[in-house]
Amino acid sequence: MKIIVGLSGGSCAIYGVGLLKVLKELEIETHLVVSTMGEYVANHECGISLEELKQMATYFHENKNLAAPIASGSFKTDGMIIVPCSMRTLGAVANGLSDNLLTRAADVVIKERRKLVVVPRETPLSVIHLENMLKLAKIGVTVMPAAPGFYHQPETIGDIVSIMVGRILDQMDIQHNLFKPWGD
Template sequence: MKKIVVGISGGSGSIYAVSLLKALQQLNIETHLVVSTMGEFVTQHECGIDLHELKKMATYFHDNKNFAAPIASGSFKVDGMVVVPCSMKTLSSIANGFTDSLLTRACDVIIKEKRKLVLVPRETPLSPIHLENMLKLSRIGVTIFPPSPGFYNHPETIEDIVINMTGRILDSLGIDNNLVKRWKGL
């Protein structure tokens, strides 16, 4: 069984995290969830989903202050990790090895173990500092995945956009899915 760590930080876009957790649950993939304080706040504000409900969407939940959690160690095997949404604070912490929370420590472990890490930053416009941090991470193999939807597939609802982005995030993690409307040419 695949194991994926899902981190939720304080950037706008918690709708993508909720969609991803639901998709991973449907695909019977073991999930390890860690949520920052602002990630919890934003998810409640944007989606009306509290931490108790988020926990139900994951196989395992780890408190962001618990550095003794299994995901804090490289000896705990996982197939990858995604931080969705990824705030610029979290992205900066990851880029600079500042592991002051379980979420950033888990990312640090994923990087040092050369496993798949996908960051879904939600910020606009991007400053030179944001771009430099993203480039730094991209150069070491981290996937930077801004949730910028395409419109070639003619989405009709916000849900269509979210589901397609969820499928693309799963693609980035190497997880087969049928959520993406694949381009078939003209």
Template sequence: MRVIVGITGGSGAIYAVSLLKALKELNIETHLVVSKMGEFVLKHECDLSIEEISKLANYYYNNDDFRAPIASGSFKVDGMVVVPCSMKTLSAIANGYSDSLLTRACDVIIKESKKLVLVPRETPLSPIHLENMLKLSKLGIKILPPIASFYNHPSTIEDIIIQFTGRILDNLNIENNLVNRWDGR
């Protein structure tokens, strides 16, 4: 399996780190692209440099490199996740504005009818944000805000992050044991 992971400037870089670690443990090939603000947030929230985060992926591409394989529909990939997904990036994706490798890769995923999961990180949501999300949802893109579940009785922030990471994997149809699944009890 092959997955593209995009990281943008919304708060919640820890989810991207958790996802990359989980994909690595599952031996899934990852292709990473990070926006400039994504780099800033990774450093600010997780104290990770681009060099450190890129070691969690099989391949890393500069966000300005439109020659990268992930910019082409001929590149075979199973899906893509943008986590966190800033509202700027979400707007660019919703409107086909491919001004970076990250947004171009999303555009390719959509045109090739592959699975795209966006983890938007903003609150409150404006009508513009909601319209862009609705537009993308109608195209089959999964909009997965990082909202914690509490039926599993998390006792740490890590419990919340791991549970949500499992839900991202679920939405990519990747089997995992990270989700504490509801059993009705």
């Protein structure tokens, strides 16, 4: 598999970091792109530098590089996950504004009818946010707010991250053992 992973400036960078770690463990090829605020938030919330993020990915692409392979539909991937997904990034993707690599890669995934999962983290949500989410959902994008369930009875922040990362992987049909499914 080849998965594009985008980290934008919304809070909950811990989910993006957790996702990258699990995809690396599963030996899934990742193409990472990080926005300027995504880099800032990962460092602020997780103490992780851009260099450390790069080490978690198979390939790293500069957000300004619109000539990167992931900017073209002829570069086949299995989909893209944007986690966290800021409202700025969500709005740009919902409205086809491909002004950087992160939003261009999402635009390509949509036009090629590949799987796109966005994990927004904002509260409260404005009507604009909700309309942008609805617009994406109507075209088949999975909108997965960063809202983990607690029926698994997590005991640590790591448990909460595993639940959310596992649910994201479920959307991409990637097998994992991050949590016990309901009913098991």
